Amino acid sequence: MKRSETTSKAKLERKTIEKNRRIRMKALGFKLASAIPDHHLTQPKEFLSQLDQIDEAAAYIKILRERIEALNGRKAQLMKSGNIAKAAGESETLPILTVKELGFGVEVMLISGLNKNFSLGQLISIIEQEAAEVVTVNISRAGDNIVHTLHAQVKISRVGVDTLNIGNRIHEMISTNSLNFS
The missing domain is CATH 3.30.70 (Alpha-Beta Plaits)
Structure with missing residues (x-):
């Protein structure tokens, strides 16, 4: 085999690998965007570019994180107040x-x-x-x-x-x- 044939096969293989990678990334991007509720989007999904969809997903994840932190803080506060009320004999609340x-x-x-x-x-x-x-x-x-x-x-x-x-x-x-x- 000549050197030029080997090089062209290697180029073709790299192109195929890159094409498959892009297809997979696009599919993962759509999967991520589909997990975002429509009411959290600034515009319909059809009009968002892939980069915008990823930005929207990141913003939604940030909102969820903040909400989890707030709920955990609230839960801890309620647990404290429940234990305090129990110790004071105020379970009828x-x-x-x-x-x-x-x-x-x-x-x-x-x-x-x-x-x-x-x-x-x-x-x-x-x-x-x-x-x-x-x-x-x-x-x-x-x-x-x-x-x-x-x-x-x-x-x-x-x-x-x-x-x-x-x-x-x-x-x-x-x-x-x-x-x-x-």
């Missing part, structure tokens, strides 16, 4: 409910004792009846308390969701169930 609107979503956090007097299915049902779809549910134990955190997305963005009504209905559910358990 449970359950604690917070309902927050987060753009096109809702966060419901309910802290109850180990002998909770409600069904998680009832809680999800109330949220979904108020035009929000439950996306994630996280249940963790903090001392003698159980922390239920539910995240839901608004089904119809132009209608939104009434967080006050969700809170009132959950309080009503807990009150009704605690009377049944007594």
